[in-house]
Amino acid sequence: MKRVGSRRRQFTxxxxxxYKPLESPCFEALDSSTLRLPATFLVKGNIPRDPQSQAAxxxxxxxxxxxxxxxDFGVFLDSDYDGNSTxxxxxxxxxxxxxxxxxxxxxKPDYGLVVKPRFGWNGIGPMLGxxxxxxxxxxxxxxLLPRSDKKVPPWVxxxxxxxxxxxxxxxxxxxxxxxETDLQAPRGTVNWSCYAMSRIPATRFLDVPxxxxxxxxxxxxxxxxxxxxxxxxxSLETQRIAGTAVMQLISLCQSLLQKVNxxxxxxPTSLAINSWYKGSFRTEVxxxxxxxxxxxxxxxxxxxxxxxxxLPWVMCMENFFEAWxxxxxxALIKKIGGTLRTGRKRETISSLAWNPPYxxxxxxxxxxxxxxxxxxxxxxxxxxxxxxEEMNKDNWVNLNDELRRQHRADLLQVLAYSxxxxxxxxxVCLAYPCKIETWMSLKKRARLHHHAxxxxxxxxIDVILTAVPMMAGVEQVAQSLLEAIKETP
Numbered sequence: 118m119k120r121v122g123s124r125r126r127q128f129t130x131x132x133x134x135x136y137k138p139l140e141s142p143c144f145e146a147l148d149s150s151t152l153r154l155p156a157t158f159l160v161k162g163n164i165p166r167d168p169q170s171q172a173a174x175x176x177x178x179x180x181x182x183x184x185x186x187x188x189d190f191g192v193f194l195d196s197d198y199d200g201n202s203t204x205x206x207x208x209x210x211x212x213x214x215x216x217x218x219x220x221x222x223x224x225k226p227d228y229g230l231v232v233k234p235r236f237g238w239n240g241i242g243p244m245l246g247x248x249x250x251x252x253x254x255x256x257x258x259x260x261l262l263p264r265s266d267k268k269v270p271p272w273v274x275x276x277x278x279x280x281x282x283x284x285x286x287x288x289x290x291x292x293x294x295x296x297e298t299d300l301q302a303p304r305g306t307v308n309w310s311c312y313a314m315s316r317i318p319a320t321r322f323l324d325v326p327x328x329x330x331x332x333x334x335x336x337x338x339x340x341x342x343x344x345x346x347x348x349x350x351x352s353l354e355t356q357r358i359a360g361t362a363v364m365q366l367i368s369l370c371q372s373l374l375q376k377v378n379x380x381x382x383x384x385p386t387s388l389a390i391n392s393w394y395k396g397s398f399r400t401e402v403x404x405x406x407x408x409x410x411x412x413x414x415x416x417x418x419x420x421x422x423x424x425x426x427x428l429p430w431v432m433c434m435e436n437f438f439e440a441w442x443x444x445x446x447x448a449l450i451k452k453i454g455g456t457l458r459t460g461r462k463r464e465t466i467s468s469l470a471w472n473p474p475y476x477x478x479x480x481x482x483x484x485x486x487x488x489x490x491x492x493x494x495x496x497x498x499x500x501x502x503x504x505x506e507e508m509n510k511d512n513w514v515n516l517n518d519e520l521r522r523q524h525r526a527d528l529l530q531v532l533a534y535s536x537x538x539x540x541x542x543x544x545v546c547l548a549y550p551c552k553i554e555t556w557m558s559l560k561k562r563a564r565l566h567h568h569a570x571x572x573x574x575x576x577x578i579d580v581i582l583t584a585v586p587m588m589a590g591v592e593q594v595a596q597s598l599l600e601a602i603k604e605t606p
Contacts, residue, residue: 142263143215143229144207148434149502150235152207156196161222173203178221180205186259190216190431192230211501214254214431217262229262229427234434236552236587238270239360243589244441245276246362251440251461253280256408257429261417272356272363274417274428275349278409279369282342285406286376289335297328305329338393341385342406343377345413346370361589385414436461438550439485439499442585446486446497448595453602455490467537484534494538495602497546498531528580532571535578544605546581546598556586566601579605 146152159175160168176196187194191210196203213234217226234241245253253276299316301323308326316324350370356363393407417428443459450457458464465484471477488495502523531545551559559565569580581601585594 142227143231145231145233146207146209147235148209148211148213148232150209152209153197154205154207156203156205159221169202173198175221176203176205179218182219182221182224186216186218187230190214190230190232190257191433192216192232211434212431213434214257214429215262215427216257216429216431217260226260227263229429236550238273240553240586240588241437242270242272242362243360244437244587246360246365247589247591248440248444250276250280251443252432252437253277254430254432257431259429262427262429270356270359271352272359272366273430274412275353275366275370277430278345278349278413279366279373281405281409282345283369283373284402285409286342286373288400288402289338295328295330297326299324300327301325303327336380337383337385337389339377339380340383341389341410341414343374343380344382344384345410346374346377347382348413350374385410390414435499435501438501438585438587441587442497442499442548443486444591445585445594445598446488448591449598450488452595452599453490455488455495458487458489460485482534482537484531484537487538489540492540493542493544494540495544495546496531496534496538497548498527498534500527500547500549502527502549532578532580541575542577542579544579544581544602546583546601548583548585550587551584553586553588556584556588559584560597565597566604568601568604570605581605 144152144154156172156176156179157168159179160171173196180194180196184194187207191212193208193210195206195208197206198204207230209232213232215229215231218228218230219225220227254273256277303325304327306328308328311326316322316326350367353363353367353370357367390407390411394404412428439461443457443461446457460466460483463483465487467482469477469479469481484496485499486497488497527547531547535543535545556565565584567582571578571580583598583601585598
């Protein structure tokens with residue numbers, strides 16, 4: 118009977134071990150999605166027969182500890198109790214990356230959240246290279262995650278490292294170092310006793326021992342940079358099959374190596390790195406570059422689902438999609454001419470003058486992209502949302518109320534932008550992302566663009582709704598957008 122009872126007690130505890138994320142301290146999700154996790158993974162040690170009450174208390178503490186970091190990361194965290202169990206609910210925004218999560222039992226970053234792009238790295242990687250690396254991931258000043266992500270391509274971290282080192286080399290200041298050598302003429306401080314006792318008796322009258330300050334590069338630092346670049350190049354060489362993005366990074370790395378070829382590569386010591394950090398007149402660019410050297414030296418990877426400690430990082434996909442459209446419009450300008458102003462550089466801002474000023478809510482209008490030609494203004498607003506996929510799956514009347522409300526707000530926003538410009542013809546375009554398969558299918562069925570028009574006696578506004586694929590091929594996308602503009606009368 119005791120044996121049977123023992124087996125029965127083991128059986129009642131077994132379901133608590135079925136939760137797979139316990140195998141990994143990092144949880145994975147896609148941007149703009151929702152992730153539900155049973156809060157029982159927070160319960161450590163001896164699991165009680167009914168762990169839900171303890172899981173509920175720990176989930177409350179877990180939310181309180183991590184809410185600040187997750188809010189900055191664009192993730193909303195809450196708990197949900199359905200009467201039987203407590204779940205942690207993560208609602209992702211359009212940001213991707215990795216963020217550490219503190220454990221309520223240890224107070225340490227024992228967990229991590231990895232948010233990946235819903236369109237996949239295979240498309241985003243080549244796009245990053247084709248747009249000239251306008252947008253790159255940003256490392257976060259947070260504790261390391263317990264794992265690094267093998268599913269996130271290693272070239273993503275190489276992108277951060279190489280561009281930080283490039284900026285560092287561009288701003289690296291030379292410094293004075295004392296040099297001791299024999300010169301043909303006195304310079305600086307002359308060691309006359311040495312000259313009289315060793316040089317003159319040996320009839321070496323033109324070998325004057327001098328000690329003088331010399332303006333030169335920091336040789337030890339340049340050697341460390343050389344070591345870092347060679348290590349990054351070796352990593353990139355193994356990723357050539359990843360496409361053009363890696364090839365462009367290899368080319369960048371080789372160009373940076375040419376700047377430090379005169380210095381032999383040397384792995385920096387921890388003592389040397391600490392002395393560089395403590396040096397005077399160190400700028401933020403210098404510190405960022407030095408941090409990149411340290412990451413490579415410690416062989417840290419971008420954080421996520423993997424085997425080693427990783428760096429927390431973030432990249433906003435809204436900014437990414439806007440930069441991609443900027444690249445497309447630049448290709449379009451080569452076909453039709455005009456000048457481009459971008460919201461990314463704050464070139465399209467128009468202030469709203471409120472009276473009195475302190476009563477104002479919206480302070481300005483900021484279109485993403487404005488293409489200006491003679492008597493025509495084309496306004497493009499990038500919307501990193503799933504609207505286009507949803508609207509082409511179903512009719513407008515069958516879409517949920519929230520999606521229709523958001524789309525109406527997008528349309529009213531871009532129409533508000535049209536009031537800023539006084540040209541006779543204004544074209545406003547809402548551009549949504551889509552999968553390459555969706556884009557090709559819509560293009561084949563002639564449903565890639567939707568048009569509308571507002572006009573009066575003096576002015577006409579043409580409205581275009583279109584989709585832009587999350588896949589490299591800027592010329593093809595630019596040609597499609599040109600066809601949509603030509604369809605406006």
